[in-house]
Amino acid sequence: xxxxxxxxxxxxxxxxxxxxxxxxxxxxxxxxxxxxxxxxxxxxxxxxxxxxxxxxxxxxxxxxxxxxxxxxxxxxxxxxxxxxxxxxxxxxxxxxxxxxxxxxxxxxxxxxxxxxxxxxxxxxxxxxxxxxxxxxxxxxxxxxxxxxxxxxxxxxxxxxxxxxxxxxxxxxxxxxxxxxxxxxxxxxxxxxxxxxxxxxxxxxxxxxxxxxxxxxxxxxxxxxxxxxxxxxxxxxxxxxxxxxxxxxxxxxxxxxxxxxxxxxxxxxxxxxxxxxxxxxxxxxxxxxxxxxxxxxxxxxxxxxx
Amino acid sequence: xxxxxxxxxxxxxxxxxxxxxxxxxxxxxxxxxxxxxxxxxxxxxxxxxxxxxxxxxxxxxxxxxxxxxxxxxxxxxxxxxxxxxxxxxxxxxxxxxxxxxxxxxxxxxxxxxxxxxxxxxxxxxxxxxxxxxxxxxxxxxxxxxxxxxxxxxxxxxxxxxxxxxxxxxxxxxxxxxxxxxxxxxxxxxxxxxxxxxxxxxxxxxxxxxxxxxxxxxxxxxxxxxxxxxxxxxxxxxxxxxxxxxxxxxxxxxxxxxxxxxxxxxxxxxxxxxxxxxxxxxxxxxxxxxxxxxxxxxxxxxxxxxxxxxxxxxxxxxxxxxxxxxxxxxxxxxxxxxxxxxxxxxxxxxxxxxxxxxxxxxxxxxxxxxxxxxxxxxxxxxxxxxxxxxxxxxxxxxxxxxxxxxxxxxxxxxxxxxxxxxxxxxxxxxxxxxxxxxxxxxxxxxxxxxxxxxxxxxxxxxxxxxxxxxxxxxxxxxxxxxxxxxxxxxxxxxxxxxxxxxxxxxxxxxxxxxxxxxxxxxxxxxxxxxxxxxxxxxxxxxxxxxxxxxxxxxxxxxxxxxxxxxxxxxxxxxxxxxxxxxxxxxxxxxxxxxxxxxxxxxxxxxxxxxxxxxxxxxxxxxxxxxxxxxxxxxxxxxxxxxxxxxxx
Numbered sequence: 001x002x003x004x005x006x007x008x009x010x011x012x013x014x015x016x017x018x019x020x021x022x023x024x025x026x027x028x029x030x031x032x033x034x035x036x037x038x039x040x041x042x043x044x045x046x047x048x049x050x051x052x053x054x055x056x057x058x059x060x061x062x063x064x065x066x067x068x069x070x071x072x073x074x075x076x077x078x079x080x081x082x083x084x085x086x087x088x089x090x091x092x093x094x095x096x097x098x099x100x101x102x103x104x105x106x107x108x109x110x111x112x113x114x115x116x117x118x119x120x121x122x123x124x125x126x127x128x129x130x131x132x133x134x135x136x137x138x139x140x141x142x143x144x145x146x147x148x149x150x151x152x153x154x155x156x157x158x159x160x161x162x163x164x165x166x167x168x169x170x171x172x173x174x175x176x177x178x179x180x181x182x183x184x185x186x187x188x189x190x191x192x193x194x195x196x197x198x199x200x201x202x203x204x205x206x207x208x209x210x211x212x213x214x215x216x217x218x219x220x221x222x223x224x225x226x227x228x229x230x231x232x233x234x235x236x237x238x239x240x241x242x243x244x245x246x247x248x249x250x251x252x253x254x255x256x257x258x259x260x261x262x263x264x265x266x267x268x269x270x271x272x273x274x275x276x277x278x279x280x281x282x283x284x285x286x287x288x289x290x291x292x293x294x295x296x297x298x299x300x301x302x303x304x305x
Numbered sequence: 306x307x308x309x310x311x312x313x314x315x316x317x318x319x320x321x322x323x324x325x326x327x328x329x330x331x332x333x334x335x336x337x338x339x340x341x342x343x344x345x346x347x348x349x350x351x352x353x354x355x356x357x358x359x360x361x362x363x364x365x366x367x368x369x370x371x372x373x374x375x376x377x378x379x380x381x382x383x384x385x386x387x388x389x390x391x392x393x394x395x396x397x398x399x400x401x402x403x404x405x406x407x408x409x410x411x412x413x414x415x416x417x418x419x420x421x422x423x424x425x426x427x428x429x430x431x432x433x434x435x436x437x438x439x440x441x442x443x444x445x446x447x448x449x450x451x452x453x454x455x456x457x458x459x460x461x462x463x464x465x466x467x468x469x470x471x472x473x474x475x476x477x478x479x480x481x482x483x484x485x486x487x488x489x490x491x492x493x494x495x496x497x498x499x500x501x502x503x504x505x506x507x508x509x510x511x512x513x514x515x516x517x518x519x520x521x522x523x524x525x526x527x528x529x530x531x532x533x534x535x536x537x538x539x540x541x542x543x544x545x546x547x548x549x550x551x552x553x554x555x556x557x558x559x560x561x562x563x564x565x566x567x568x569x570x571x572x573x574x575x576x577x578x579x580x581x582x583x584x585x586x587x588x589x590x591x592x593x594x595x596x597x598x599x600x601x602x603x604x605x606x607x608x609x610x611x612x613x614x615x616x617x618x619x620x621x622x623x624x625x626x627x628x629x630x631x632x633x634x635x636x637x638x639x640x641x642x643x644x645x646x647x648x649x650x651x652x653x654x655x656x657x658x659x660x661x662x663x664x665x666x667x668x669x670x671x672x673x674x675x676x677x678x679x680x681x682x683x684x685x686x687x688x689x690x691x692x693x694x695x696x697x698x699x700x701x702x703x704x705x706x707x708x709x710x711x712x713x714x715x716x717x718x719x720x721x722x723x724x725x726x727x728x729x730x731x732x733x734x735x736x737x738x739x740x741x742x743x744x745x746x747x748x749x750x751x752x753x754x755x756x757x758x759x760x761x762x763x764x765x766x767x768x769x770x771x772x773x774x775x776x777x778x779x780x781x782x783x784x785x786x787x788x789x790x791x792x793x794x795x796x797x798x799x800x801x802x803x804x805x806x807x808x809x810x811x812x813x814x815x816x817x818x819x820x821x822x823x824x825x826x827x828x829x830x831x832x833x834x835x836x837x838x839x840x841x842x843x844x845x846x847x848x849x850x851x852x853x854x855x856x857x858x859x860x861x862x863x864x865x866x867x868x869x870x871x872x873x874x875x876x877x878x879x880x881x882x883x884x885x886x887x888x889x890x891x892x893x894x895x896x897x898x899x900x901x902x903x904x905x906x907x908x909x910x911x912x913x914x915x916x917x918x919x920x921x922x923x924x925x926x927x928x929x930x931x932x933x934x935x936x937x938x939x940x941x942x943x944x945x946x947x948x949x950x951x952x
Contacts, residue, residue, distance in 0.1 A: 025792055027777040029710045043707040044777075051697035058664060058693045065671035066686065069607070070678075080674045085613035089669065090662070093616075097661040101654045104704060108650045111706030112643035136482075166640075171477035172573055174638060174713055178779045182709020184638045187574065188476065188567040192640030209713035211470050211783040213482055214397045 036181030137215030408471025433518025453498025506540030532597025607674030680754030695723030716776025767803025
C-alpha cells in the first residue's frame with residue numbers, strides 16, 4: 001500500500017511538472033478518453049516513475065563521486081589505486097537492469113496484445129467499422145454499414161468498440177487521435193487495423209502523424225464522440241440531406257490539396273475498394289463483406305497521378 | 306534553354322539567391338587567396354595527395370566542423386520558424402528541405418567524419434603503428450566522403466534539396482511525390498560517401514587486427530581502439546545494406562523499377578525496413594567510438610585505470626550484435642502485430658543493460674580517483690547525466706504499445722537528440738579539446754572551453770526538454786507550423802531560446818580556436834594531460850613516422866606503465882622506416898566521382914559514361930603502377946628526433 005502511495009506521489013509530481021510547462025492544460029496523451037489511451041498513459045506514467053528511479057540513482061552516484069573524489073579534496077601525494085572489475089559488482093550492475101528490463105518487457109508484451117485487440121470493457125459490443133483512408137492531405141472516413149462517408153471529420157458513438165481500417169491513396173500516413181489511443185500507419189498496399197473506443201462524449205484532435213509532404217502540418221481532422229442515439233440521428237440526417245459520393249466526385253477529392261469538412265451518402269469503397277495486401281495484425285471481426293468486393297485489386301485506379 | 310532549366314532551384318527564395326552569391330564569392334576568394342599566396346603547390350603536395358593518417362584525420366575534422374555549422378544553421382532556422390504559432394519565416398517546402406538536410410548533414414556529413422577524424426588520428430598512434438594498413442585507400446575514403454558531402458551541399462543551389470526527410474521514406478521520396486532532383490542528390494551523394502565509409506571499415510579492421518605494437522594483445526588495446534574496432538565491424542556489416550538500398554532507390558527514381566512504388570507490387574515499407582537495418586547500427590557506429598573517447602578521458606582525469614575493462618569490451622560486443630536486431634522499433638506502428646512488436650520491444654530494451662554497464666563502469670572509475678576538472682572531463686561529466694536521461698527515454702520508447710503515442714512526435718525528436726548530442730557531440734568536443742595539443746602543439750583555452758560546455762548544456766536542456774512535453778501534447782515532428790489553439794507556443798519558444806544559447810556555444814568554439822591559436826603557449830610537453838596511452842608517448846607535433854622505434858606494450862595503459870612502473874617503451878636502435886608515397890589518384894578519382902554523381906543526378910548519360918570510364922581508368926592505373934613506397938634513413942630520423950626533443 002505504502003509503495004502504491006509513493007508511486008502515485010511520483011506520478012502526480014511528473015504530471016504537475018508537465019502541466020506547468022504546458023500552461024496548465026493536461027497533455028493530450030496523459031489525458032486519455034478511452035481504454036486504449038488509458039492503458040498507454042498508465043504505461044507511460046509507470047515507465048516515467050521507474051526511469052526516474054534510475055535517473056536519481058545515476059545522478060546521486062555521480063554527484064557523490066564528484067564531490068568525494070575531487071583532486072582539490074585530496075592530498076597532493078594521493079595515488080589512486082589500480083582496481084580491476086569485481087565480479088559481484090558486475091553481477092549487481094547487470095542484474096538490477098535485467099530485472100527492470102524484464103519487468104518492463106512483461107508489461108510491454110501484455111500491452112501489445114491489449115492495444116491490438118478489441119478495447120477492454122467493450123469486448124461484447126459490435127464494433128463500428130470505419131474505413132479511414134488518407135490522400136494528400138485529407139482524411140476520408142467511410143462508414144460501410146451506415147452507407148455514408150465524411151471528409152476531415154469523424155463522428156463516433158461512445159461506449160462501443162471502434163475498428164478503424166487504415167489505408168492511403170498517397171504517401172504513408174499515420175492515423176492518430178492522441179486522447180483515444182496511439183497511432184498506426186496507413187499504407188497504399190495493405191489495410192491496417194486500429195482498435196479504439198471512446199468512454200465519454202467530447203471533441204478530440206485527430207491528425208496524420210507521419211510526414212507526407214507539403215500539406216502535412218494541416219493534415220488534421222476533428223473527432224466528435226456522442227451517444228449511440230445521437231450518432232444514429234446524425235446518420236439518419238446525413239442520409240436525408242447529403243449528396244451521394246460518385247466516382248467522379250471522389251477523384252476530385254483525391255486531388256492534392258486541403259478541403260474543409262464534407263459529407264456524402266454512400267462510400268467510395270464500392271468503386272474504389274481498399275487494397276487487399278495481407279495484414280498480420282487484423283483480429284477477427286464480424287463485418288468482412290466490404291472486403292469481398294469483385295475486382296478488388298483496382299485500389300489505385302482512382303488515382304490521378 | 307530547356308537543358309539549363311533543370312539546374313534551376315524549383316522553389317527559390319531570397320535566402321537561396323543570397324547563398325548562391327555567397328558560395329560563389331567564397332570560392333572565388335579562396336582560389337584567389339591560394340593563388341596570391343602561391344599555395345597551390347603546398348596544398349597539392351602536403352594535403353590533397355597526402356596518405357598520412359594524421360593529415361587525413363585533420364581534413365576529416367575540418368569537414369566535420371564545416372558541416373556542423375551548415376547543419377546548425379538549418380537547426381536554428383527550424384527552431385526560429387516554430388518559435389511562435391503560425392510563423393511565416395519559412396514556408397512548408399523550405400521547412401521540409403531544411404529538416405531533411407539537417408538530418409543528413411548532421412548524421413552523415415558531420416558526426417561520421419568527426420568519428421572518422423578520431424579513428425584516423427588516434428587509432429594508429431594508440432596501437433603504436435606508423436600508418437593505417439592501406440594508406441592510399443584511406444585517402445580515397447576521405448576524398449569520396451568529401452566529394453559526397455560537397456555534392457549533397459550543392460543541391461541547395463543547383464536543382465533543389467531533397468525534401469522527404471532524412472529517412473526518405475517511399476513512396477513520398479519516389480517519382481510520384483518527389484518530382485525534383487532533390488532525392489536523386491540524396492541517393493547519389495550518400496552512395497559516394499558511403500563507399501568511402503565502407504572502405505574505411507575494412508581499412509581499420511585490418512589496421513587494428515594486424516598492426517598493433519608488439520605485446521599489445523586484443524585485451525591490452527586501449528578502450529578507444531576497441532570501440533573503433535567494433536564500430537568498423539558494424540560498418541562492414543551495415544553499409545552494404547545502405548549501398549544496395551540507395552541503388553534500389555536510384556533504380557526506382559531513374560530507371561523505372563518498382564521496388565518501393567505504390568503500384569505494380571511495390572512495397573513502400575521495404576524501404577523503411579532496409580533503411581533501418583542500416584540506420585540503427587549506424588547510430589551505434591557513432592556512439593561506440595564516442596563511448597571509447599569518454600573511457601579514455603574519464604580514466605585520464607580520474608587518474609585511475611578504467612574500471613571493468615573486460616565488461617566494457619563485452620558490453621560493446623553485445624551492443625554491436627543487438628544493434629542489428631532492433632530495426633523494427635522504428636516503425637512499431639506499421640501494423641506488424643503484437644508478436645513482432647513484442648520481440649523488437651524486448652531486444653530494444655535489452656540494449657539498456659550493456660549500456661547501463663558502461664555508465665556504471667564510468668561512475669566506478671571515478672571512485673577512489675583524483676578527479677581533475679579539465680574541459681574534456683567537464684564534457685564527460687555533463688555527458689553522464691544528460692545521456693542517462695536520453696537513455697531512459699529510449700527505454701520508454703521501446704515499450705511498443707506506448708510507442709504508438711510517442712511515434713512521430715516531438716517526444717521522439719527529444720529522445721534522439723538527447724542521446725546524440727550528449728552522447729556523440731559532447732564526445733567529439735571533449736575529444737577535440739583532448740587531442741588538440743597532440744595535433745597542433747598548443748592547448749585550447751580552458752576557460753573558454755568550460756564556458757562553452759556549460760552554455761551548450763544549458764542550451765541543450767532548454768532546447769530539448771520541452772519537446773518531451775510538446776510531443777506528449779500531440780505535436781507531431783516535421784510540422785512546419787501549428788495553430789495558436791494547439792497550445793505548443795510556449796514550449797517551442799523555450800526550445801528556440803535553448804537553440805540560440807547552443808548557437809552561442811558553437812560560435813564560442815570557433816572563437817576559442819582563434820583565441821588559442823593567437824595566445825596560447827606553444828611550450829607544452831608531449832603529454833600535457835598526464836595521460837595513460839601510447840598516443841601521448843610520441844612527440845608533439847607527431848613526426849610523420851609516428852614512432853622512431855615501435856613501442857613495446859605489456860598492459861592496456863602502456864604509457865602509464867612507463868611513467869609509474871618503469872616499463873621501457875622504446876627499446877633498440879633506430880632503423881630505416883618504410884613509408885608509403887603520396888598519391889594524387891585518390892583525389893583525382895574522387896573528383897571524377899563528383900562529376901559522375903552530378904551527371905547521374907541530372908540523368909546526363911554521356912558524361913556518366915565518360916566519368917565511369919575515368920573511374921575504372923584510375924583503378925587500372927593503380928593496378929599497373931609500381932610503387933613500393935620509400936624509406937626514411939636513420940640519419941633523417943636522428944635529425945628529426947633531435948629537433949623534436951630540443952623543441
